[in-house]
Amino acid sequence: MRIDIITIFPEYFGPLSVSLIGKAAARGDITFGVHDLRGWTHDLHRTVDDSPFGGGPGMVMKPEPWGEALDSVQALAGGRGGFGAGPLLVIPTPAGAPFSQLHAARYAAEPWLIFACGRYEGIDGRVADEARSLMRVEEVSIGDYVLAGGEPAVLVMTEAICRLLPGVLGNAESAANDSFGFGDVESGDPMAGLVEGPSYTRPRVWRDREVPPVLLSGDHAAIARWRRDAALRRTAQNRPDLVARLATEAPVPLDRHDLQVLSEAGFPVDGKDMAH
Ligand code: JB8
Numbered sequence: 001m002r003i004d005i006i007t008i009f010p011e012y013f014g015p016l017s018v019s020l021i022g023k024a025a026a027r028g029d030i031t032f033g034v035h036d037l038r039g040w041t042h043d044l045h046r047t048v049d050d051s052p053f054g055g056g057p058g059m060v061m062k063p064e065p066w067g068e069a070l071d072s073v074q075a076l077a078g079g080r081g082g083f084g085a086g087p088l089l090v091i092p093t094p095a096g097a098p099f100s101q102l103h104a105a106r107y108a109a110e111p112w113l114i115f116a117c118g119r120y121e122g123i124d125g126r127v128a129d130e131a132r133s134l135m136r137v138e139e140v141s142i143g144d145y146v147l148a149g150g151e152p153a154v155l156v157m158t159e160a161i162c163r164l165l166p167g168v169l170g171n172a173e174s175a176a177n178d179s180f181g182f183g184d185v186e187s188g189d190p191m192a193g194l195v196e197g198p199s200y201t202r203p204r205v206w207r208d209r210e211v212p213p214v215l216l217s218g219d220h221a222a223i224a225r226w227r228r229d230a231a232l233r234r235t236a237q238n239r240p241d242l243v244a245r246l247a248t249e250a251p252v253p254l255d256r257h258d259l260q261v262l263s264e265a266g267f268p269v270d271g272k273d274m275a276h
Pocket of ligand 1: 092093094117118119120121122140141142143145146147148149150151153
């Protein structure tokens with residue numbers, strides 16, 4: 001996979017040479033191109049921003065450097081030739097669609113991604129419009145808060161994407177196992193739609209706290225049941241939005257036992273509505 005990143009802060013992407021992603025890049029399984037937007041300016045001060053038409057606070061990124069940057073980066077990798085459908089351009093913005101595990105999986109299947117990191121109040125709106133006439137473009141947000149620029153969002157998305165690439169994560173099971181949200185409704189995975197419960201390792205007793213004995217029982221059915229209960233409890237505690245969706249969308253319907261667990265976790269359960 002090839003990932004190009006256009007930014008005014010190339011040094012922000014030092015972390016891409018660390019850890020699992022760094023090793024995958026060193027092996028050549030991922031190729032990163034980090035490009036300084038100011039390389040496509042032509043004035044002495046290498047200006048990338050200007051005041052907004054229509055007034056208002058802050059500055060907007062000028063379209064010309066972005067247009068040249070996207071043209072060059074698209075050409076850098078040999079245009080459409082070597083990469084099938086051409087690149088997918090991903091633009092982080094607080095106004096984007098919520099980035100989820102589904103996006104990560106879809107992006108991980110792309111041969112070539114370009115990320116455009118805005119700063120200030122964002123990039124002149126014509127840049128995305130123009131890019132859409134040349135390539136596929138998606139605007140995404142990593143969460144309902146406002147960053148000072150797209151760079152940290154691109155680091156976050158890159159990690160979520162790259163850990164799904166074959167051979168990048170040490171343990172292929174870990175990536176297959178993280179059935180987060182409702183991504184894999186067809187799988188019948190009993191954990192789909194739930195967040196994961198807690199995990200434990202040695203020592204069996206630590207500061208007088210025991211690991212739940214069922215996990216040492218060797219009874220795989222009992223362990224699976226306990227893990228589903230723990231996941232239900234944590235989902236009820238931290239993600240009431242996901243529990244609400246379980247009632248109608250869960251790949252494995254909630255049974256009476258599930259409803260009992262949710263009820264004991266303090267989640268308001270209406271028997272008629274929850275069991276479908
Ligand atoms: C300027 O919060 B964010 C985000 C904020 C931004 C830009 C991009 C993304 C560009 N501010 O997702």
